[in-house]
Amino acid sequence: MQWKIIHALMQGKDNCVVMATGYGKSLCYQFPAVYSGGVAVVVSPLISLMQDQVLALKACNIQACFLGSAQKNREVCADMLAGVYRIIYVTPEYVDAGFDVLTTLNNRVGISLFAVDEAHCVSQWGHDFRTTYRRLGSLRKHFPKIPILAVTATATHRVRQDICASLGLRSPEVTITSFDRPNLYLEVKPKIKDILADILPLMTKGPNGKYSTDGSTIIYCPTKKTTDDITLALRGVGINCEKYHAGMTPEQRKKSHETFVCDKVSQRYFNVELIKRSHTTVLVCCIYVTRKVSYYRE
Structure with missing residues:
Protein backbone atom coordinates (compact mmCIF):
# COMPACT_ATOMS: atom_id res chain seq x y z
CA MET A 1 0.00 0.00 0.00
CA THR A 177 -7.56 1.78 3.66
CA SER A 178 -9.78 -0.34 5.88
CA PHE A 179 -10.63 1.09 9.30
CA ASP A 180 -11.14 -2.26 10.98
CA ARG A 181 -8.88 -2.56 14.06
CA PRO A 182 -9.32 -6.17 15.25
CA ASN A 183 -6.59 -5.71 17.90
CA LEU A 184 -8.69 -3.14 19.80
CA TYR A 185 -11.30 -3.96 22.47
CA LEU A 186 -14.07 -1.36 22.64
CA GLU A 187 -16.50 -0.82 25.50
CA VAL A 188 -19.02 1.93 26.29
CA LYS A 189 -20.07 2.70 29.85
CA PRO A 190 -22.59 5.23 31.20
CA LYS A 191 -20.92 8.27 32.72
CA ILE A 192 -21.33 9.12 36.41
CA LYS A 193 -20.88 12.64 37.74
CA ASP A 194 -18.08 11.67 40.12
CA ILE A 195 -14.66 11.50 38.40
CA LEU A 196 -13.19 8.76 40.60
CA ALA A 197 -16.37 6.66 40.42
CA ASP A 198 -15.99 6.69 36.62
CA ILE A 199 -12.28 5.90 36.38
CA LEU A 200 -11.13 3.87 39.39
CA PRO A 201 -13.20 0.75 38.52
CA LEU A 202 -11.19 0.56 35.29
CA MET A 203 -7.93 0.32 37.24
CA THR A 204 -6.34 -2.32 39.41
CA LYS A 205 -6.26 -1.97 43.19
CA GLY A 206 -3.08 -3.38 44.68
CA PRO A 207 -2.61 -5.06 48.08
CA ASN A 208 -1.36 -1.72 49.45
CA GLY A 209 -4.66 -0.10 48.50
CA LYS A 210 -3.16 1.99 45.69
CA TYR A 211 -4.62 2.04 42.20
CA SER A 212 -2.63 1.49 39.01
CA THR A 213 -3.06 0.49 35.36
CA ASP A 214 -1.38 -2.20 33.30
CA GLY A 215 0.78 0.10 31.18
CA SER A 216 0.25 3.61 29.86
CA THR A 217 -3.20 5.19 29.86
CA ILE A 218 -4.54 8.26 28.08
CA ILE A 219 -7.76 10.02 29.00
CA TYR A 220 -9.20 12.37 26.38
CA CYS A 221 -10.92 15.39 27.93
CA PRO A 222 -13.19 17.91 26.18
CA THR A 223 -11.86 21.00 27.99
CA LYS A 224 -8.78 22.28 29.82
CA LYS A 225 -10.77 22.51 33.06
CA THR A 226 -11.85 18.87 32.83
CA THR A 227 -8.23 17.90 32.21
CA ASP A 228 -7.13 19.80 35.33
CA ASP A 229 -9.96 18.37 37.46
CA ILE A 230 -9.23 14.76 36.48
CA THR A 231 -5.50 15.20 37.09
CA LEU A 232 -6.09 16.62 40.58
CA ALA A 233 -8.60 13.90 41.48
CA LEU A 234 -6.29 11.07 40.41
CA ARG A 235 -3.25 12.56 42.09
CA GLY A 236 -5.39 12.82 45.22
CA VAL A 237 -5.65 9.03 45.40
CA GLY A 238 -1.94 8.51 44.73
CA ILE A 239 -1.98 7.86 40.99
CA ASN A 240 1.15 9.08 39.20
CA CYS A 241 -0.13 11.17 36.29
CA GLU A 242 0.52 14.28 34.22
CA LYS A 243 -1.62 16.65 32.18
CA TYR A 244 -1.13 18.28 28.80
CA HIS A 245 -3.23 21.06 27.28
CA ALA A 246 -3.00 24.43 25.54
CA GLY A 247 -3.32 26.38 28.78
CA MET A 248 0.14 25.25 29.92
CA THR A 249 3.38 27.05 29.05
CA PRO A 250 5.64 25.51 26.36
CA GLU A 251 8.12 24.53 29.09
CA GLN A 252 5.40 22.80 31.13
CA ARG A 253 4.09 20.92 28.09
CA LYS A 254 7.60 19.85 27.09
CA LYS A 255 8.33 18.54 30.60
CA SER A 256 5.02 16.68 30.76
CA HIS A 257 5.55 15.23 27.29
CA GLU A 258 9.09 14.03 27.92
CA THR A 259 8.10 12.57 31.29
CA PHE A 260 5.41 10.49 29.63
CA VAL A 261 7.50 9.38 26.65
CA CYS A 262 10.34 8.28 28.93
CA ASP A 263 7.91 6.25 31.07
CA LYS A 264 8.55 8.28 34.21
CA VAL A 265 4.77 8.24 34.73
CA SER A 266 2.37 5.44 33.87
CA GLN A 267 -0.67 7.60 33.19
CA ARG A 268 -1.25 10.86 31.44
CA TYR A 269 -4.41 12.89 31.06
CA PHE A 270 -4.73 15.50 28.37
CA ASN A 271 -6.81 16.67 25.43
CA VAL A 272 -4.48 16.28 22.45
CA GLU A 273 -3.01 13.35 20.57
CA LEU A 274 0.36 11.71 21.17
CA ILE A 275 2.22 8.77 19.64
CA LYS A 276 3.48 6.12 22.07
CA ARG A 277 3.97 2.45 21.33
CA SER A 278 3.01 1.03 24.74
CA HIS A 279 -0.52 2.37 25.20
CA THR A 280 -2.81 -0.24 26.72
CA THR A 281 -5.85 1.88 27.60
CA VAL A 282 -7.52 4.92 26.07
CA LEU A 283 -10.47 6.50 27.86
CA VAL A 284 -12.75 9.09 26.28
CA CYS A 285 -14.53 10.80 29.14
CA CYS A 286 -17.21 12.60 27.10
CA ILE A 287 -18.93 11.53 23.88
CA TYR A 288 -21.04 14.08 22.00
CA VAL A 289 -23.34 13.21 19.10
CA THR A 290 -21.91 16.14 17.11
CA ARG A 291 -18.33 14.90 17.63
CA LYS A 292 -18.67 11.33 16.31
CA VAL A 293 -15.72 11.62 13.90
CA SER A 294 -13.54 13.21 16.59
CA TYR A 295 -14.55 10.42 18.98
CA TYR A 296 -13.55 7.82 16.39
CA ARG A 297 -10.12 9.44 16.05
CA GLU A 298 -9.62 9.39 19.80
Whole structure:
Protein backbone atom coordinates (compact mmCIF):
# COMPACT_ATOMS: atom_id res chain seq x y z
CA MET A 1 0.00 0.00 0.00
CA GLN A 2 2.74 2.47 0.95
CA TRP A 3 4.78 1.70 -2.15
CA LYS A 4 1.89 2.73 -4.41
CA ILE A 5 1.76 6.11 -2.66
CA ILE A 6 5.56 6.52 -2.53
CA HIS A 7 5.91 5.66 -6.22
CA ALA A 8 3.23 8.20 -7.19
CA LEU A 9 4.94 10.92 -5.13
CA MET A 10 8.33 10.19 -6.67
CA GLN A 11 6.67 10.55 -10.07
CA GLY A 12 5.57 14.05 -9.02
CA LYS A 13 1.89 13.18 -8.47
CA ASP A 14 -0.30 14.62 -5.73
CA ASN A 15 -1.88 12.17 -3.27
CA CYS A 16 -4.82 12.19 -0.85
CA VAL A 17 -4.47 9.34 1.63
CA VAL A 18 -6.98 8.24 4.27
CA MET A 19 -5.21 5.59 6.31
CA ALA A 20 -6.10 4.30 9.77
CA THR A 21 -3.72 4.93 12.64
CA GLY A 22 -0.96 2.33 12.69
CA TYR A 23 -1.02 1.64 8.94
CA GLY A 24 2.22 3.56 8.30
CA LYS A 25 1.25 6.95 6.89
CA SER A 26 4.53 8.58 7.93
CA LEU A 27 6.61 6.19 5.82
CA CYS A 28 4.88 7.57 2.71
CA TYR A 29 6.52 10.99 3.10
CA GLN A 30 9.69 9.94 4.93
CA PHE A 31 10.98 7.45 2.35
CA PRO A 32 11.03 9.72 -0.75
CA ALA A 33 13.10 12.42 0.97
CA VAL A 34 15.62 9.99 2.45
CA TYR A 35 15.92 8.06 -0.83
CA SER A 36 16.29 11.13 -3.04
CA GLY A 37 18.48 13.16 -0.67
CA GLY A 38 15.98 16.00 -0.77
CA VAL A 39 13.76 17.37 1.97
CA ALA A 40 10.20 16.52 2.96
CA VAL A 41 8.38 19.42 4.62
CA VAL A 42 5.62 18.03 6.81
CA VAL A 43 2.84 20.26 8.14
CA SER A 44 1.61 19.00 11.52
CA PRO A 45 -0.77 20.66 14.00
CA LEU A 46 0.86 19.74 17.31
CA ILE A 47 4.34 20.29 18.70
CA SER A 48 4.02 17.06 20.75
CA LEU A 49 3.39 15.03 17.59
CA MET A 50 6.36 16.62 15.84
CA GLN A 51 8.63 15.98 18.82
CA ASP A 52 7.65 12.30 18.81
CA GLN A 53 8.32 11.94 15.09
CA VAL A 54 11.69 13.69 15.32
CA LEU A 55 12.79 11.50 18.25
CA ALA A 56 11.79 8.36 16.33
CA LEU A 57 13.64 9.44 13.17
CA LYS A 58 16.80 10.38 15.05
CA ALA A 59 16.74 6.95 16.70
CA CYS A 60 16.93 5.56 13.13
CA ASN A 61 19.84 7.89 12.30
CA ILE A 62 17.66 10.09 10.07
CA GLN A 63 18.22 13.81 10.56
CA ALA A 64 14.98 15.65 11.31
CA CYS A 65 13.80 18.81 13.08
CA PHE A 66 10.59 20.69 13.85
CA LEU A 67 9.79 24.38 13.59
CA GLY A 68 6.80 26.23 15.02
CA SER A 69 5.91 29.88 15.18
CA ALA A 70 7.39 30.01 18.72
CA GLN A 71 10.70 28.34 17.81
CA LYS A 72 13.61 30.79 17.55
CA ASN A 73 16.52 28.34 17.31
CA ARG A 74 18.86 29.96 14.78
CA GLU A 75 21.18 26.95 14.74
CA VAL A 76 18.35 24.67 13.61
CA CYS A 77 17.37 27.13 10.87
CA ALA A 78 20.98 27.39 9.69
CA ASP A 79 21.35 23.61 9.58
CA MET A 80 18.06 23.34 7.70
CA LEU A 81 19.25 25.71 4.97
CA ALA A 82 22.58 23.86 4.85
CA GLY A 83 20.79 20.62 3.95
CA VAL A 84 21.40 18.78 7.23
CA TYR A 85 17.81 17.56 7.63
CA ARG A 86 15.86 15.13 5.45
CA ILE A 87 12.52 15.62 7.25
CA ILE A 88 11.36 19.01 8.50
CA TYR A 89 8.17 19.29 10.53
CA VAL A 90 6.43 22.67 10.63
CA THR A 91 3.20 24.06 12.02
CA PRO A 92 0.64 25.59 9.63
CA GLU A 93 1.33 28.93 11.32
CA TYR A 94 5.02 28.62 10.41
CA VAL A 95 4.11 27.98 6.77
CA ASP A 96 1.69 30.89 6.78
CA ALA A 97 4.44 33.29 7.85
CA GLY A 98 7.50 31.57 6.38
CA PHE A 99 7.22 31.29 2.60
CA ASP A 100 10.49 33.21 2.20
CA VAL A 101 12.33 30.60 4.29
CA LEU A 102 10.73 27.72 2.37
CA THR A 103 11.66 29.33 -0.93
CA THR A 104 15.27 29.67 0.20
CA LEU A 105 15.23 26.04 1.38
CA ASN A 106 13.94 24.88 -2.01
CA ASN A 107 16.53 26.92 -3.90
CA ARG A 108 19.48 25.76 -1.77
CA VAL A 109 18.58 22.16 -0.93
CA GLY A 110 15.49 21.16 -2.88
CA ILE A 111 12.10 20.23 -1.42
CA SER A 112 11.01 16.74 -2.53
CA LEU A 113 7.42 17.04 -1.35
CA PHE A 114 5.02 18.76 1.00
CA ALA A 115 3.01 16.51 3.33
CA VAL A 116 -0.04 17.84 5.15
CA ASP A 117 -0.65 15.63 8.17
CA GLU A 118 -4.04 15.62 9.92
CA ALA A 119 -5.37 16.93 6.60
CA HIS A 120 -8.97 16.84 7.82
CA CYS A 121 -8.12 20.16 9.50
CA VAL A 122 -7.94 21.69 6.01
CA SER A 123 -11.60 21.09 5.34
CA GLN A 124 -14.35 23.54 6.14
CA TRP A 125 -16.50 20.45 6.71
CA GLY A 126 -13.87 18.88 8.94
CA HIS A 127 -13.27 19.15 12.67
CA ASP A 128 -10.50 20.70 14.78
CA PHE A 129 -10.71 23.70 12.47
CA ARG A 130 -7.75 26.08 12.22
CA THR A 131 -7.74 29.04 9.86
CA THR A 132 -4.08 28.58 8.93
CA TYR A 133 -4.88 25.11 7.60
CA ARG A 134 -7.36 26.67 5.20
CA ARG A 135 -4.57 28.82 3.78
CA LEU A 136 -2.22 25.92 3.03
CA GLY A 137 -3.43 26.03 -0.56
CA SER A 138 -0.83 28.77 -0.96
CA LEU A 139 1.80 26.01 -1.07
CA ARG A 140 0.57 25.10 -4.53
CA LYS A 141 0.73 28.73 -5.69
CA HIS A 142 4.28 29.25 -4.39
CA PHE A 143 5.62 25.80 -5.35
CA PRO A 144 3.59 24.57 -8.34
CA LYS A 145 6.04 21.80 -9.32
CA ILE A 146 6.39 20.13 -5.89
CA PRO A 147 3.96 17.25 -5.17
CA ILE A 148 1.65 17.50 -2.19
CA LEU A 149 0.59 14.57 -0.01
CA ALA A 150 -2.51 15.01 2.18
CA VAL A 151 -2.80 12.35 4.89
CA THR A 152 -5.37 11.77 7.62
CA ALA A 153 -6.90 8.91 9.55
CA THR A 154 -10.50 9.98 8.99
CA ALA A 155 -12.24 11.85 6.19
CA THR A 156 -15.68 11.43 4.67
CA HIS A 157 -16.18 11.71 0.90
CA ARG A 158 -17.20 15.36 1.29
CA VAL A 159 -14.15 16.13 3.44
CA ARG A 160 -11.82 14.40 0.95
CA GLN A 161 -13.21 16.51 -1.88
CA ASP A 162 -12.75 19.68 0.15
CA ILE A 163 -9.17 18.73 1.12
CA CYS A 164 -8.22 18.20 -2.54
CA ALA A 165 -9.86 21.46 -3.62
CA SER A 166 -8.45 23.54 -0.77
CA LEU A 167 -4.88 22.32 -1.30
CA GLY A 168 -5.13 22.66 -5.07
CA LEU A 169 -4.26 18.99 -5.66
CA ARG A 170 -3.98 18.14 -9.37
CA SER A 171 -5.66 14.84 -10.36
CA PRO A 172 -4.57 13.30 -7.06
CA GLU A 173 -4.11 9.61 -6.44
CA VAL A 174 -6.69 8.76 -3.73
CA THR A 175 -5.95 5.90 -1.34
CA ILE A 176 -8.37 4.70 1.37
CA THR A 177 -7.56 1.78 3.66
CA SER A 178 -9.78 -0.34 5.88
CA PHE A 179 -10.63 1.09 9.30
CA ASP A 180 -11.14 -2.26 10.98
CA ARG A 181 -8.88 -2.56 14.06
CA PRO A 182 -9.32 -6.17 15.25
CA ASN A 183 -6.59 -5.71 17.90
CA LEU A 184 -8.69 -3.14 19.80
CA TYR A 185 -11.30 -3.96 22.47
CA LEU A 186 -14.07 -1.36 22.64
CA GLU A 187 -16.50 -0.82 25.50
CA VAL A 188 -19.02 1.93 26.29
CA LYS A 189 -20.07 2.70 29.85
CA PRO A 190 -22.59 5.23 31.20
CA LYS A 191 -20.92 8.27 32.72
CA ILE A 192 -21.33 9.12 36.41
CA LYS A 193 -20.88 12.64 37.74
CA ASP A 194 -18.08 11.67 40.12
CA ILE A 195 -14.66 11.50 38.40
CA LEU A 196 -13.19 8.76 40.60
CA ALA A 197 -16.37 6.66 40.42
CA ASP A 198 -15.99 6.69 36.62
CA ILE A 199 -12.28 5.90 36.38
CA LEU A 200 -11.13 3.87 39.39
CA PRO A 201 -13.20 0.75 38.52
CA LEU A 202 -11.19 0.56 35.29
CA MET A 203 -7.93 0.32 37.24
CA THR A 204 -6.34 -2.32 39.41
CA LYS A 205 -6.26 -1.97 43.19
CA GLY A 206 -3.08 -3.38 44.68
CA PRO A 207 -2.61 -5.06 48.08
CA ASN A 208 -1.36 -1.72 49.45
CA GLY A 209 -4.66 -0.10 48.50
CA LYS A 210 -3.16 1.99 45.69
CA TYR A 211 -4.62 2.04 42.20
CA SER A 212 -2.63 1.49 39.01
CA THR A 213 -3.06 0.49 35.36
CA ASP A 214 -1.38 -2.20 33.30
CA GLY A 215 0.78 0.10 31.18
CA SER A 216 0.25 3.61 29.86
CA THR A 217 -3.20 5.19 29.86
CA ILE A 218 -4.54 8.26 28.08
CA ILE A 219 -7.76 10.02 29.00
CA TYR A 220 -9.20 12.37 26.38
CA CYS A 221 -10.92 15.39 27.93
CA PRO A 222 -13.19 17.91 26.18
CA THR A 223 -11.86 21.00 27.99
CA LYS A 224 -8.78 22.28 29.82
CA LYS A 225 -10.77 22.51 33.06
CA THR A 226 -11.85 18.87 32.83
CA THR A 227 -8.23 17.90 32.21
CA ASP A 228 -7.13 19.80 35.33
CA ASP A 229 -9.96 18.37 37.46
CA ILE A 230 -9.23 14.76 36.48
CA THR A 231 -5.50 15.20 37.09
CA LEU A 232 -6.09 16.62 40.58
CA ALA A 233 -8.60 13.90 41.48
CA LEU A 234 -6.29 11.07 40.41
CA ARG A 235 -3.25 12.56 42.09
CA GLY A 236 -5.39 12.82 45.22
CA VAL A 237 -5.65 9.03 45.40
CA GLY A 238 -1.94 8.51 44.73
CA ILE A 239 -1.98 7.86 40.99
CA ASN A 240 1.15 9.08 39.20
CA CYS A 241 -0.13 11.17 36.29
CA GLU A 242 0.52 14.28 34.22
CA LYS A 243 -1.62 16.65 32.18
CA TYR A 244 -1.13 18.28 28.80
CA HIS A 245 -3.23 21.06 27.28
CA ALA A 246 -3.00 24.43 25.54
CA GLY A 247 -3.32 26.38 28.78
CA MET A 248 0.14 25.25 29.92
CA THR A 249 3.38 27.05 29.05
CA PRO A 250 5.64 25.51 26.36
CA GLU A 251 8.12 24.53 29.09
CA GLN A 252 5.40 22.80 31.13
CA ARG A 253 4.09 20.92 28.09
CA LYS A 254 7.60 19.85 27.09
CA LYS A 255 8.33 18.54 30.60
CA SER A 256 5.02 16.68 30.76
CA HIS A 257 5.55 15.23 27.29
CA GLU A 258 9.09 14.03 27.92
CA THR A 259 8.10 12.57 31.29
CA PHE A 260 5.41 10.49 29.63
CA VAL A 261 7.50 9.38 26.65
CA CYS A 262 10.34 8.28 28.93
CA ASP A 263 7.91 6.25 31.07
CA LYS A 264 8.55 8.28 34.21
CA VAL A 265 4.77 8.24 34.73
CA SER A 266 2.37 5.44 33.87
CA GLN A 267 -0.67 7.60 33.19
CA ARG A 268 -1.25 10.86 31.44
CA TYR A 269 -4.41 12.89 31.06
CA PHE A 270 -4.73 15.50 28.37
CA ASN A 271 -6.81 16.67 25.43
CA VAL A 272 -4.48 16.28 22.45
CA GLU A 273 -3.01 13.35 20.57
CA LEU A 274 0.36 11.71 21.17
CA ILE A 275 2.22 8.77 19.64
CA LYS A 276 3.48 6.12 22.07
CA ARG A 277 3.97 2.45 21.33
CA SER A 278 3.01 1.03 24.74
CA HIS A 279 -0.52 2.37 25.20
CA THR A 280 -2.81 -0.24 26.72
CA THR A 281 -5.85 1.88 27.60
CA VAL A 282 -7.52 4.92 26.07
CA LEU A 283 -10.47 6.50 27.86
CA VAL A 284 -12.75 9.09 26.28
CA CYS A 285 -14.53 10.80 29.14
CA CYS A 286 -17.21 12.60 27.10
CA ILE A 287 -18.93 11.53 23.88
CA TYR A 288 -21.04 14.08 22.00
CA VAL A 289 -23.34 13.21 19.10
CA THR A 290 -21.91 16.14 17.11
CA ARG A 291 -18.33 14.90 17.63
CA LYS A 292 -18.67 11.33 16.31
CA VAL A 293 -15.72 11.62 13.90
CA SER A 294 -13.54 13.21 16.59
CA TYR A 295 -14.55 10.42 18.98
CA TYR A 296 -13.55 7.82 16.39
CA ARG A 297 -10.12 9.44 16.05
CA GLU A 298 -9.62 9.39 19.80
